[in-house]
Amino acid sequence: MTNYDSILRDVAARTLEGLAMMFLVPPDEAPARGRAVLCAGVAFSGPLQGRLVLEACPGLVRSLAGNMLGLEDHQNPSQQQQGDALKELANVVCGNLLPELAGDREVFHLDAPELTARVPTEAADGQAEVAADAGWLRLRLYMKQGALLEATP
Numbered sequence: 001m002t003n004y005d006s007i008l009r010d011v012a013a014r015t016l017e018g019l020a021m022m023f024l025v026p027p028d029e030a031p032a033r034g035r036a037v038l039c040a041g042v043a044f045s046g047p048l049q050g051r052l053v054l055e056a057c058p059g060l061v062r063s064l065a066g067n068m069l070g071l072e073d074h075q076n077p078s079q080q081q082q083g084d085a086l087k088e089l090a091n092v093v094c095g096n097l098l099p100e101l102a103g104d105r106e107v108f109h110l111d112a113p114e115l116t117a118r119v120p121t122e123a124a125d126g127q128a129e130v131a132a133d134a135g136w137l138r139l140r141l142y143m144k145q146g147a148l149l150e151a152t153p
Contacts, residue, residue, distance in 0.1 A: 009139075022132040038058075038115065040086040042090045042112075046106060053116065059134040061085065095110060097141075127140045
């Protein structure tokens with residue numbers, strides 16, 4: 001596990017709890033792992049450059065969108081709403097992650113988050129997985145060459 005892994009996990013947990021009112025469960029209590037139906041990514045530049053990619057299981061994406069939109073339990077978010085919710089989660093996680101990596105005085109540019117067809121095949125510089133009652137979320141951080149993790153106070 002790299003320093004990126006634990007930071008990714010912590011930031012994802014705080015963001016899911018704060019933004020989507022989802023509470024984490026131990027990984028063995030999450031629904032069965034499977035193929036992600038939705039992936040979103042956001043590229044960033046500044047003192048560090050790279051891309052954050054999120055993969056989520058169908059249940060988590062539905063719950064995420066429903067919670068973010070304030071839908072009742074019997075209401076199902078549309079595919080568009082689910083995609084938008086995952087993109088927003090990627091954007092907020094990335095925005096919360098970068099100050100953890102580079103300090104809160106650094107300025108970054110985040111591209112608009114995009115839905116992606118698949119996760120990049122190259123090895124991630126950092127990865128984490130978190131689980132909620134509704135399902136699992138995997139995060140992968142890809143840093144451009146020369147982007148080093150520096151300890152921040």
